[in-house]
Amino acid sequence: MAGLIAAAESAVTDQKELLERGYTSGAFVTGNNVNAVARGEPVVTPHGGSIAYGSRQTDPPYPMYWELGFMSAFTGKHERVETWVPNMIQNRDKYAGIFAAEVRAVDGTL
Amino acid sequence: MSDTETTTGLETALRSRLLTFEPLAGSPLATVLGITESGAGSDGKLFWDAAPDNIGPRWGILRLQNRRSSGDGWEQEVAELEITLFARPRSQKVTLELCADLCDQAMLRFRYTDATSVVGCWGRLRSTLPPFTGPADTEVVQIRLVYSLVFWLTYLTQYHDS
Numbered sequence: 363m364a365g366l367i368a369a370a371e372s373a374v375t376d377q378k379e380l381l382e383r384g385y386t387s388g389a390f391v392t393g394n395n396v397n398a399v400a401r402g403e404p405v406v407t408p409h410g411g412s413i414a415y416g417s418r419q420t421d422p423p424y425p426m427y428w429e430l431g432f433m434s435a436f437t438g439k440h441e442r443v444e445t446w447v448p449n450m451i452q453n454r455d456k457y458a459g460i461f462a463a464e465v466r467a468v469d470g471t472l
Numbered sequence: 473m474s475d476t477e478t479t480t481g482l483e484t485a486l487r488s489r490l491l492t493f494e495p496l497a498g499s500p501l502a503t504v505l506g507i508t509e510s511g512a513g514s515d516g517k518l519f520w521d522a523a524p525d526n527i528g529p530r531w532g533i534l535r536l537q538n539r540r541s542s543g544d545g546w547e548q549e550v551a552e553l554e555i556t557l558f559a560r561p562r563s564q565k566v567t568l569e570l571c572a573d574l575c576d577q578a579m580l581r582f583r584y585t586d587a588t589s590v591v592g593c594w595g596r597l598r599s600t601l602p603p604f605t606g607p608a609d610t611e612v613v614q615i616r617l618v619y620s621l622v623f624w625l626t627y628l629t630q631y632h633d634s
Contacts, residue, residue, distance in 0.1 A: 422605045430601065430616060431533070431556060432608035440523060440533070440558075451538045 363404040365464035366413040369457040370401035374415050376449055385428050385443040395419060416446075476589040477626040479536075483520060485584065485591070486553060487534060491516035493578035501574040504567065505530050505557075518555075530559045530568055547628045553579075553593075555617040562603070565613045572598060572615045579619045588626040595620035 381396045398419035405412050417425040431442030450457075476482050491502040498504075502516035508527065512519055517531040532555055539551040555575055559568040576596065584591040597618040603610055 427604055427608055430614075432604050432614070433558065433560070433612045434607055435609045436607055438609075439525060447538065451540065 363411065364468055365461035366404045366411055367401070368464040369461040370413045370415045372460050373450065373453070373457055374399050374401050376453060377415070377446065380445040380449055381425075386441070395425060398425070476584065476586065476591055476623070479625070479627075482591065482623065482625060483534075483536065486536075487516075487518055487520070489582060490534075490555070490575055490578045491518060493574070495574060495577050498570075498574075501571060501578065504574060505532065505571050523558075528558075528560050529564050530557070530571060532557045532571070542622070545632070547624055547632060549623055549625070549628075551621050551623070553619040553621055555619075557615040557617070559613040560609065561611040562613055568613050568615055569600070572600075572617055575617050588629050589624060591621065591623040591625075593619050593621055 377399045378396050381399065395417075398417045399415070400418050401415040402413060405414075417423070419425055425446070428441070428443050429446050431440055433439070434441045476485055491505075492500055494500055501518075505517050506529075507516055508514050508524075511524070513524070513527065513531070517523070517527060518534055519531070520534050523531050523533050535554040535556075537552045537554050539549055542548045542550040557568055557571050557575075559565065576598065579593045579596060582591075582593040597616075599616045601614040601616060604612070604614070
């Protein structure tokens with residue numbers, strides 16, 4: 363469980379850093395958007411353990427709009443800046459490494 | 473199907489498959505989605521990465537996302553083909569769902585092989601997104617389709633024995 367939490371904490375930190383840079387002009391970045399990034403608790407299923415992280419900003423879900431793209435009522439254009447999925451794809455080995463290191467550390471104390 | 477020696481060839485093949493697939497009943501996607509008088513949408517309003525302005529009432533944007541190596545040799549790639557279908561106003565929803573049905577049909581048995589390339593689809597995800605609120609245009613219907621692809625393209629497999 364500690365490995366999952368450590369990996370998720372790292373992912374949350376990376377995601378917050380990405381969102382702090384803003385989307386396009388930066389005018390749409392709010393502290394709420396950044397602070398809404400959070401992880402859940404580890405879940406154990408018959409298929410193994412997992413942990414989720416995401417945005418708690420759901421009303422309205424502005425981060426989802428930017429991630430999936432939307433037609434802007436103001437500009438009349440399609441707007442999209444992806445951060446969540448690219449971050450996970452690019453850093454998946456890093457998070458797996460954090461998970462593995464934590465597991466090794468815990469095993470070493472047993 | 474066009475050649476899959478390069479990424480451009482793969483993109484052409486995927487777009488062509490979607491627009492021209494003949495369903496058992498009804499019209500192909502290009503007919504239902506519509507075409508533009510000229511330009512990239514003249515054979516169907518599916519655009520790679522971005523669409524022209526004021527292209528309505530129905531259109532789609534294609535993305536080949538998250539390409540990554542898979543397997544031992546690194547010649548194999550997996551990726552997601554994302555199709556986001558748009559329509560405006562919301563009265564277009566029924567027709568847009570039909571467009572999504574046609575995409576699903578086109579990708580359902582999609583397999584392509586030649587001497588040095590293999591392309592296949594092995595999974596799909598479909599989400600009709602809820603109406604967005606401002607600053608998004610609330611009259612837009614948006615359907616997101618994601619197809620899981622696996623491929624071996626010639627520009628990499630040609631080095632298999634080297």
